[in-house]
Amino acid sequence: MSEERGNLLLIFAQCPEASHVAGYRTWQKLNRQVRKGERGIRIFGGRDVRETVENEQTGEEEEQRRVRFFPVSVFDMGQTDLIDEEAGDPADIARQLTGDDPAGIFDAVADYLTGKGWTVEREQIAGGANAYTTIDGAQRVVIDADLSPAGSQDRPSRGRPRHPSRRGRSRRVRRAPRDQGNRG
Incomplete structure (x- = not known):
């Protein structure tokens, strides 16, 4: 199962009414603040990691890239409040x-x-x-x-x-x- 589908299932299982999810800092960049006491929706985030490993056949060091997955919290827009009304609401970005x-x-x-x-x-x-x-x-x-x-x-x-x-x-x-x- 792909990471995206797995995360969709995790979101649905924890918060079936979720419509738009993002991390804490991303919501702040989008002019929204996660309300105090809101519980995050746990999903898996991925990050490219570069490692130097020894090639067993040649004995030379090589750089390998891998994706590491780890649990992260995201929040639904319903768990946030608008920070600055004059700056606009990201929910109005696309219609x-x-x-x-x-x-x-x-x-x-x-x-x-x-x-x-x-x-x-x-x-x-x-x-x-x-x-x-x-x-x-x-x-x-x-x-x-x-x-x-x-x-x-x-x-x-x-x-x-x-x-x-x-x-x-x-x-x-x-x-x-x-x-x-x-x-x-």
């Missing part, structure tokens, strides 16, 4: 676009990805996902055919699509439950 796309952002992004060897397609996606990337090495981005060019007001996303350059890793984008009183 799903809605309406038309007069600036041609979708086409520009699709052209960029296509130039990098990806295919960008629109098709019906069952469930609540707005888009996803494939994990089979096909370098494919699929966007829900029901979305308007810049997004859709009635399909707000709580998650964010995984960047396509992270090959071999995929996550479906979740959306918040529909508010029956506001269908956009």
